[in-house]
Amino acid sequence: MAVALNEAELLALVDALADGAWHSGEDLAARSGITRAALAKRIDKLRDWQLALESRQGLGYRLAAPLERLDAAQLQAAAPGLRVAVQPVVDSTSSRLLEADPAQDPQALFAELQTAGRGRRGRQWISPFGANLYVSIAWSWPSWPRALTALSLAVGAECALALRELGLSGVRLKWPNDLLVDGRKLGGILIEHRGEAGGGCRVVIGIGVNLHMDAAQADGVTQPWIDLDSAMARLGRSAPGRNALAGALLRRLQQRLLAYPSTGFAAVAADWADLDASRDAAVRIHNGEQITDGIARGVDGDGALLVDTVAGRVAVHAGEVSLRLA
Structure with missing residues (x-):
């Protein structure tokens, strides 16, 4: 039965690559005390984590950019x-x-x-x-x-x-x-x-x-x-x-x-x-199949968007609506 990869070991590999420089597979494997085949499995798992990893013959592996893990x-x-x-x-x-x-x-x-x-x-x-x-x-x-x-x-x-x-x-x-x-x-x-x-x-x-x-x-x-x-x-x-x-x-x-x-x-x-990106701009509000066009006029004290429409000013509450900027 395959052994699940240890998260701490994977993080150690991330840290080894975090500087964004090239690291040979031989050095990375030796640093972790594992075989090159075992290292390849860990590299594959890092790719599953959507890390932008590069590999090149004669150079080894590197991250596309340096990475700072959260402390x-x-x-x-x-x-x-x-x-x-x-x-x-x-x-x-x-x-x-x-x-x-x-x-x-x-x-x-x-x-x-x-x-x-x-x-x-x-x-x-x-x-x-x-x-x-x-x-x-x-x-x-x-x-x-x-x-x-x-x-x-x-x-x-x-x-x-x-x-x-x-x-x-x-x-x-x-x-x-x-x-x-x-x-x-x-x-x-x-x-x-x-x-x-x-x-x-x-x-x-x-x-x-x-x-x-x-x-x-x-x-x-x-x-x-x-x-x-x-x-x-x-x-x-x-x-x-x-x-x-x-x-x-x-x-x-x-x-x-x-x-x-x-x-x-x-x-x-x-x-x-x-900071308001939509104030005094033309907007379109989608609420299910209902569409409302108008000019955004900021928000009220409850956080509703104020929109001037052909029918007058309306207060739009977030809920499930979607705002599109013109």
Whole structure:
């Protein structure tokens, strides 16, 4: 019977290749104390993890680009009030936290690879190993905070502001939950909540940001996208490291979630307006078979999109609708 490959051994191989330089198969096998045949099996598994691996006769193996794995201790130090964990491979960080003990909240789970990452409206979130940032945060409040329907907008604003602090000046927000650069999707947010009216409220906030994804890894993405490397290169700058970005996001989100029951969306409404990619633009709203055209006029205090149509101004709530920019 075949022996399952050990995850720790696979991670050791990732770390050996993380510098992006060429490494001979002989050296890699000797470093792990295994045969070349056993090394080949591990290389195949890394390719299953969607790592961009190159091989060449006489040179060996290398990653197409250097890789920075997430450091749980460094991320924990960035947000001491959160329980922070990093898993190499999960189905979905949000699924894991939805099943986790709420008594451990607030907690954050990062993954290097998701096998079943998901976005809004049931879409798959492409999640190759180490290429992007995948994190979910579980947070519980003793009662439902006001403007809970606008929470995804507040989270989006904090994510965009964190990226701006790290030098990405061109980031914008597409209602209700997308991060954009030059009209292309850089990241997205998915919020799921549990609770009963009049009782406690628990939210799980899933965030994905494209960092270093190449075209092969993005096979299957059905909308225009961009990664942070490309976005920063357009500005003549280098992208921040994965741990630097993850730490910046945790710090801002922890502060926002702590304050949200008392401040609601109002505290970031001006930031959202400044980042709004659709304000005063022609938009088309898809709600099942119903289509509404109009001009976007920002959002209200509950996070609904205000659209001027031929029939007058309407407030569009997120739900299962889809916004298209003209």
